[in-house]
Amino acid sequence: MTNIFLPYIDSLRKNHDLPCEFLVDLIERNDVESDLFSAADKVRREIYGTDVYIRGLIEFTSYCKNNCYYCGIRRDNKNAQRYRLSNNDIMICCREGYSLGYRTFVLQGGEDMFYTDSKICSIVYKIKSEYPDCAVTLSLGERSAESYKSFFKAGASRYLLRHETADEGHYRKLHPYEMSLENRKKCLFSLKEIGYQVGSGFMVGSPYQTIDNLISDIRFLQKLDPDMIGIGTYITHKDTPFSDRENGDIYLSLRIIAILRLMFPHALIPATTALGTVHPQGREMALKAGANVVMPNLSPINVRKKYALYDNKICTDEESAQCRECLEKRICDAGYRVVTSVGDVRRD
């Protein structure tokens, strides 16, 4: 029997859009899933072939001034082990990463004001001077437009800042009063204006999330039109106010990834670590549903477990070289190939 939802999948592919009522069907129905995934994979192959870009993630600080209810490194988690990497530690990660074929370094951390603008600029500048053929991506949360400009001038060209949820009511259930969705959105638009390639995204299955919230998230992405879209399944952390919550659904996450591939054919969509954590084949399944990037960890092995945004995070016992080798095999076995180029988004 042919799938009655096929025309919707086709319409989403052709028009990169779909009325909300049909989007809801594609998000919710697991009987549409295999057709949705294969349509998304077809589109990704038309644009990116079987290429999978790799980005080396350096988690340089686990200090955070924020207190998001879902996150393991939130300020009030007294059990969290805090660390900061020195400039020298960061350069060692880059050296190792470069030799393993990485040409993008992603500096990610909590919102840690120890790293002043000038400290960040000097790290970025140092990486760009030693590795001019590499891109530096920052993921340090919300800062002023002035700060973002100075990082850009120092050589950072990409910035990752997930909006987490685009709905005001849902945002309030996930964040304390001192944080604001409005500011988050403002940051994203100013990053774009400055000239960064911007990555945004959200968690799937976070507490209190409704189908309408997911639609708002997708609609917000259509307004922002980011270069990268990071989708991670929500995973509970035992030392957060949400410790009694269940993890998000991997298949729901995969359906969202496939919808986003059809909507944003050129986007960079990572097969995230969270997907690999909720399911042993999560990242491979994401690649087959339209994802085209992986972001393995380059942090020193002695800090890996300390950057615990959620429980049971994978790749915390493996050296960078082991992850690189493991990923190569996983990506090949899934029918794709690792490319080591800098991997900018392809725009037509």
Ligand code: 5AD
């Ligand atoms: N589960 C899954 N993802 C999480 N993040 C933070 N906490 C969790 C969690 N408990 C994600 C957020 C953030 C990114 C770095 O990690 O989306 O933007």
Ligand code: FES
């Ligand atoms: Fe890290 Fe497989 S990717 S061990």
